[in-house]
Amino acid sequence: MIKSFASKVQKLSTNLNIIRILKLIGTASKKWMLISILFILIESALFYASIYLIKLLVDTLSKHGANNLKDEPMVVNLLLLAALSAILYVSVKAISAYIIEKQAAKVAEYVDDKIHRSAIALDLSFYESPEYFDILKRARDMGSDRPNLIVATMVDIAKNSVMLILIGSMLVSIDWRLFPILALFVIPTLWVRINFADIQNVLRLSQTALERKSGYMSSLITSDIHAKEIRGFGLGHYIRKKYVAIRLELLEGRLKISRQRTFKEIMTSSIATLGFFSCIAYIAIGSIRGTTSVGDIALFFIAFPQSFTILQNLSSGISTLYQNNIFVKSLFELFDLKSNLPEPAQPLPLPTAQQVDLELKQVNFIYPHATKPTLSNISLKLPAGKIVAIVGSNGAGKSTLMKLLCRLYDPTSGEITLDDKNIRNFSSTDYHKQICAVFQDFGKYNLSVADNIRFGDIHSLSRKPEEIVEAARNSGTDMFVDKFPEGYDTVMGRIFEDGHEVSIGQWQKLAIARAFYSNSRFIILDEATSALDARSEQELFDSLRERIGNRAALIISHRQSAVKHADYIYMLTEGCISESGTHEELLALKGTYYQLFNSKAGTT
Incomplete structure (x- = not known):
């Protein structure tokens, strides 16, 4: 044993x-740890003293007898000292308990x-x-x-x-x-x-x-x-x-x-x-x-x-x-645990040119613990000032490609470049500010409307409230926010008191407003109009085209209405790019793009 x-x-x-x-x-809590050690020692010493003084008191009484008046001062002194040490002991013990509670809370x-x-x-x-x-x-x-x-x-x-x-x-x-x-x-x-x-x-x-x-x-x-x-x-x-x-x-x-x-x-x-x-x-x-x-x-x-x-x-x-x-x-x-995305020892400064391209070059990707590649030999370019679309059926790898562009994963092989420099050479924090993505499963934050939009550029301290309103207007969010009694201070969702729930399409407009509020160079919309009606979708893309400037936009969708006005389209099939070109060129090929959007399948 x-x-x-x-x-x-x-x-x-x-x-x-x-x-x-x-x-x-x-x-x-270094200070409180040292204080607690000190009080442990004081408390222990007082406890020892109170017991030992009682022993001396009993020894004095037993040695000389309880009726010996000559030893009365000694007995009284021992009693007083024992009582004092006991009082100090219980006081220090109480203070020590508070110190421990405070230290534990910290x-x-x-x-x-x-x-x-x-x-x-x-x-x-x-x-x-x-x-x-x-x-x-x-x-x-x-x-x-x-x-x-x-x-x-x-x-x-x-x-x-x-x-x-x-x-x-x-x-x-x-x-x-x-x-x-x-x-x-x-x-x-x-x-x-x-x-x-x-x-x-x-x-x-x-x-x-x-x-x-x-x-x-x-x-x-x-x-x-x-x-x-x-x-x-x-x-x-x-x-x-x-x-x-x-x-x-x-x-x-x-x-x-x-x-x-x-x-x-x-x-x-x-x-x-x-x-x-x-x-x-x-x-x-x-x-x-x-x-x-x-x-x-x-x-x-x-x-x-x-x-x-x-x-x-x-x-x-x-x-x-x-x-x-x-x-x-x-x-x-x-x-x-450490992130699997390494940070460069000496990060490169972000490019300052007005027009910057984002490009994938022979990119391959396999998820951790998987054996089959999700993406194979992907090469595509997001030129400044252009709208590019990626089309594919469910499971083709569209969302995975988006994760790589956002540097949520690194490619297994190949590279992604920003202004011809590998994005791994930039600080991930700096790079993430260059990309604003609206994911298919976008976040619905039970906070104010203003916060939901502000999250698109939360680190900037110089933005004006008017810019939140402008982003809402560009995404169509203002159409329902203006009807709220508290306007942009309205809390979204029903989890908290005074919260206001809206339709999934309105939530989606709010998520798109985040992208418009962002100062990023690249906007990525992953099925970001799936819950919008045809009119709202058209107004959104008209707004995006009008205000894109030197930014680039990537539209990921399997809906023709969402991609047909893009400057260039890539067709993704089983993790590979099978076709690319404009909407008219891809229809003329009568390949997988045409089959996805032909009149029999419908043109939603």
Whole structure:
């Protein structure tokens, strides 16, 4: 068992990475960490002093007798000092608890912010990976209370360790065998707790995917995203039953371990209690035989239960800390993740010319964990001042191409150039400002209309409110925003109070307004008019053509009405460019473009 216990301790230090946790706490609240250490030492010293003064008081009374008036001043002084140290002890303990709470709160806020910073820094590939979501789930499961618990537990372990040394020295002064015997009886309980904490952590790891699945089922029932379909198809109770089945499976796994742990803790706690009373019996017999002083007996009956409690608290604290190792480890796993899109050591400055082209040259792309290329040998150009279109059926690779242009992924081979310079040589932050994309699954932000539009150029501090109105006018958003009582301050959606829901077509116009508000050189619209009526779509493209200037626009669609007025069109078929030319030239070829848009298929 000793070898197994040592193995658990070694695993504890490896998994928890104590040094790194201390650095994290120090970074989050260095001042409060130092203050809490100081108060731990003061609190422990006062606790030791109050007990030792009581021992001296009992020794004085037993040595000279309670009726000896000559020793009355000494007795009174000892009483006063003991009372004062006790008062100071409880006062310092209360202040220490506040300090720990404040330190833990600062650590919690720091960890929460660092999780968000880490998530923001990662590229899109992580958000298409189940492994990443497992790590993120475990890291976020720390919640706001987990850092507090870790800080408080580590402080308690430090405090109990200091007190154990002080009180242990008292017990050793009575009889050196008392403390080792007591510790020996408490170790089995600690071993059982650490062992089952390890088992629970393994279970948590294996249950992460199921936990995420249950969370997804819960969100289907409670969120507004699928509310219409769930009620329309009567799916609520079916999904609820699946959710309950998953939760019961998770619960059964945890309860099975809890039953085993409870049984073994009863056994080890009984052993520890037996050791406790064995030590009491040893002292009691010693007092009868006159080998122990009255002061030592008083000290024993004060210090011994305290030391037993401290050892139990240490056991509980270490096992609690060990239990949290899966969350701490996942937290550091998240912090250690790095973007797959490397940043140049010395980024090139962005081109300053008025007319700049964006070009793909022999680009190939395979998604991570995939074997089949999604795009093969793609070469196309977005010239300044032109509208280019990409057409293709569903699954042809249009949205993937858009992700590459936005540098959400890098090509597997080939290159994308801006003004004949590989975009990898620019800072990704600078490059992203050159592209404004309206995705097919565009964001619907439950914030004000003004914020929804301002997100197109959120980093600029010199933009005027009138420019928001102009972007809304150019996209047709003003047609419904002007009817709102609060105008551009109206909160969109129904999640928050006073929110205003609109149709999907109006949401789409709002997303397009973001693109018009942007100062980017390139606008990419991915099926961005799919929810617009024919008139709104025509007005949008007329507006785009009129205001394009030196910017370039890329229209991605499978609708003829959205692409026929483009200056140049590329036909994408199964990840390859099969045809290219103007609308009239492609129709004349009577190839895949013609087949997609011929009169039999319709010209939507």
